[in-house]
Amino acid sequence: MKAGRFFSRFFWVMSAVLLCTCDTQNSIDPVFKDYFIKYYGEDGNHEAKDFAVNDDGTIIMVGTVTFGQGSVSTRRVYVVKTDLEGNELWNKTLGSDYNEVAADIEPIVGGPDAGHFLVLSNFDLTPDQRRIRLTVINTNGDSLKSFVYSIYSSLEGVSVTSMSNGTAIIAGVTTDIGANTGLPIPPTVLEDFIIFRVLNDYSIDITLNDRIGGAYEGSAIKVVSVGSDFIYAAFSDELTTIGNIPDNGVYEHNFIFRRFEGNPGSVSALLFSGSLSLDEKMSALSSRPLFGTFCAIGTQSDLNGANRRAYAAVVSSALTSIQAEGVVSPSSSHEYEGVAITAASTSYMMLANEINAAGRRDIYFKKMSTSLVPEFDLRFGAVDNDDRGAAVAELPNGDILILGTMQLAGQQDKIALIKLRPNGTF
Amino acid sequence: MRIFSFIVGLFLISILNIDVFAQEDRSDCEQSITLANDEFNAGRFYGVPAILKPCIDRGFSREQKQRAYTLLTQIYLLQDDPIAAGNAYLEVLRANPEFEADTAIHPIDVVYLSKKYTADPVFSIFGRAGGNTSPVSVIQTVSPSGLPVDNNYGLRVGFQLGGGFDFNINRSVAISTEIEFGFTSYKKSQTRFGDDILNVTANQSWATIPLYVRYTFSHGKLRPFGYAGFAVQFLNSEKANFISQKRDLSEQFPLILPETETTNRSLMDFRNSLNRSMVIGGGVRYKYGLDFLFVDVRYYAGLSNIVVPTSSADYTGVLVELGHADDMFRINNLSISIGYLHPFYKPRELKKARTKSILRGLNKSSK
Known part of the structure; x- marks a missing residue:
């Protein structure tokens, strides 16, 4: 009986303890709120492009939504704002009469529209006439004004950089109509890179408006300010004779960095990066300096486009030297294409797409020093889905934000926001 | 095929015979229990164990075994042999572990004895x-x-x-x-x-x-x-x-x-x-x-x-x-x-007999 009493007491004590440890909303670990993957978008397919992290911890992402399928699809610029827990605060589909594709978003840092955002997008007025649109939106996603730039027959914006004086510089590419008078429909080659500045009223500043390329082929990627000067990063095949014949289908691009004061065509310093026997196409440049350097990311491949690898080059901000350059993707059976680069507090963080034999992509992240020495890398994606990166940023507390597009269930694309701890874990 | 049929037939006949023999035994034992009860009622206690022994050895049914050992328990109590009575009562419990002596059916001394034993399963x-x-x-x-x-x-x-x-x-x-x-x-x-x-x-x-x-x-x-x-x-x-x-x-x-x-x-x-x-x-x-x-x-x-x-x-x-x-x-x-x-089931003597309720019942009835 003593044993019976012992067991009875033990039982009731255990029951009380267990009841007290019942998991409730107040007792479960809230980690899932802080680190996550979250998807954004409703009807349609959504392709992420870029994001801006605000001082209040909110995030404004921009991408392209595609409604419908195939030839009857309609594309519009899609903007979504979230808090730091990934909760959607609002989303907006910007109106247009044309199929429009998002290219960039930047906070306006000076001038009368400071505090608003610049959204860069491109649309085809006609099949061979591409236009750049710059839209100013406020923190609620309302489109305040938009401006279309058609200074060339067909042009495409790649990035916009907001300056402290309220101006903005757009980098992009245009069709070399001089060398290609009979434009194919749609145009297959957009050859010269363009750099132009828009003033406070968003009119073009004729003092900083240049088209660079001539017989060469390439694209401007980004303009950043360094003191009173600017650096533009681009890729071009101007270093070789084998690729500089327009439309010959053979390219040998290299990374190009040029420092200029007011006229992009008149440079004070110049650097090239890449191999003369391989093709290097730049896709992004870090927007702020890190330990006196800038880093560009792109894709290196054979001249026929095969064997793609992520390629990076770190240059001094004075453009006096190449600090480091080379392939930054791992040696593997996969191919890679460089997508995005950003300067974190002490390192560079890059995104690339890892491409498997079936042509499907995963998001590849790498943190590395200014000497391109890797710290750690990560992969996100499903083998059978086509997932791709768009942008990466570091939060003030060191947490990492990754923006990408994920294909879900092989059926649809959605914008994906990934938030990680500084060491890359959830 | 014939050999197989022969073996199966022989097996079935054997089974049926065993069952018939068992029923015959139980019928004989029922007569033994009746005889033992008659002897008990006539006050001739000493011959009862001998009357029941062949059936105890050959095999009562569970129910017959319970009745036989209950009778033996009563006899041993009357003969002032508590050890034999206790052993007999344990046999009752082995025959029917849920057996409970009842004052309406059984003598009070059997009921009293039953409170010292249990067959409850541990x-x-x-x-x-x-x-x-x-x-x-x-x-x-x-x-x-x-x-x-x-x-x-x-x-x-x-x-x-x-x-x-x-x-x-x-x-x-x-x-x-x-x-x-x-x-x-x-x-x-x-x-x-x-x-x-x-x-x-x-x-x-x-x-x-x-x-x-x-x-x-x-x-x-x-x-x-x-x-x-x-x-x-x-x-x-x-x-x-x-x-x-x-x-x-x-x-x-x-x-x-x-x-x-x-x-x-x-x-x-x-x-x-x-x-x-x-x-x-x-x-x-x-x-x-x-x-x-x-x-x-x-x-x-x-x-x-x-x-x-x-x-x-x-x-x-x-x-x-x-x-x-x-x-x-x-x-x-x-x-x-x-x-x-x-x-x-584990028929056993209790370390602490549960006889208080019986004593209380006896006291009440004596008043």
Whole structure:
């Protein structure tokens, strides 16, 4: 009986303890709120492009939504704002009469529209006439004004950089109509890179408006300010004779960095990066300096486009030297294409797409020093889905934000926001 | 073939003969018991054991054995031989472990003696099997999207089997434990990204060790019982099938794609393997010989969040592949089982006789 009493007491004590440890909303670990993957978008397919992290911890992402399928699809610029827990605060589909594709978003840092955002997008007025649109939106996603730039027959914006004086510089590419008078429909080659500045009223500043390329082929990627000067990063095949014949289908691009004061065509310093026997196409440049350097990311491949690898080059901000350059993707059976680069507090963080034999992509992240020495890398994606990166940023507390597009269930694309701890874990 | 038929026939005849002989023996023994009773009633006690011995040796039926040893118990008590009476009463209990002397039927000295002995089982073993369903209790909804999602959980049927033992504190109260293997299932339907559908059917495999206190009514052919306790649950596996469908229902751009099915995805990366729950249940036992058939209805109220806090964070897996993030939830289980219980009866002398009630009854009647 003593044993019976012992067991009875033990039982009731255990029951009380267990009841007290019942998991409730107040007792479960809230980690899932802080680190996550979250998807954004409703009807349609959504392709992420870029994001801006605000001082209040909110995030404004921009991408392209595609409604419908195939030839009857309609594309519009899609903007979504979230808090730091990934909760959607609002989303907006910007109106247009044309199929429009998002290219960039930047906070306006000076001038009368400071505090608003610049959204860069491109649309085809006609099949061979591409236009750049710059839209100013406020923190609620309302489109305040938009401006279309058609200074060339067909042009495409790649990035916009907001300056402290309220101006903005757009980098992009245009069709070399001089060398290609009979434009194919749609145009297959957009050859010269363009750099132009828009003033406070968003009119073009004729003092900083240049088209660079001539017989060469390439694209401007980004303009950043360094003191009173600017650096533009681009890729071009101007270093070789084998690729500089327009439309010959053979390219040998290299990374190009040029420092200029007011006229992009008149440079004070110049650097090239890449191999003369391989093709290097730049896709992004870090927007702020890190330990006196800038880093560009792109894709290196054979001249026929095969064997793609992520390629990076770190240059001094004075453009006096190449600090480091080379392939930054791992040696593997996969191919890679460089997508995005950003300067974190002490390192560079890059995104690339890892491409498997079936042509499907995963998001590849790498943190590395200014000497391109890797710290750690990560992969996100499903083998059978086509997932791709768009942008990466570091939060003030060191947490990492990754923006990408994920294909879900092989059926649809959605914008994906990934938030990680500084060491890359959830 | 003929040889086989011959052997089978011989076997059947043997069986029938054994049965016939046994019935003849019992008929003879019934006469022996009648004779022994007559001798007892005539006050000739000394010859009764000799009358009963051949049948005791050859084999009474259980019921005959009970009557014979009850008679012997009375005789030994009258002969003032408590040791022999006690041994005879233990034989009564071996014949019928649930035998209880009754003052309306048996002499008071037999009733008094009976309070010094018991055959109550210390342990019983049982096995059971049946069906179950698992309601989900959502602690917190986790949206894979930046917007809230609409989740609906549904019931599905599973099955379970298990076995265990009772440690009987007394005839009614027992502490029981068992090992149960449960195969459970639930379904979840999620509407997200506007009108898109993601249907999940998850199948779980559990090993559960409950520990509970059981109260059982101890008399009658049908004996209701109830119990309550707690359980430790090990989630061995959980695999899910997903059906997703993109549905854009806007008037301007309607698009409904065919369903796609993704099968056999493990969710164990998002699960806590060790969980706990409260258990409450009841049922009824049906006495079947000296054993019991029973029906058991049981409810496990899950106490643990079975989902790890990072279900919405992964580098690969269903979150990335399908956009599936688990809610934080506890899982419950309602089951009905049928089973078989075998008590290990142990006729024995009690260390502390339960004779007070008899003495109180005698005192009352003497007043």
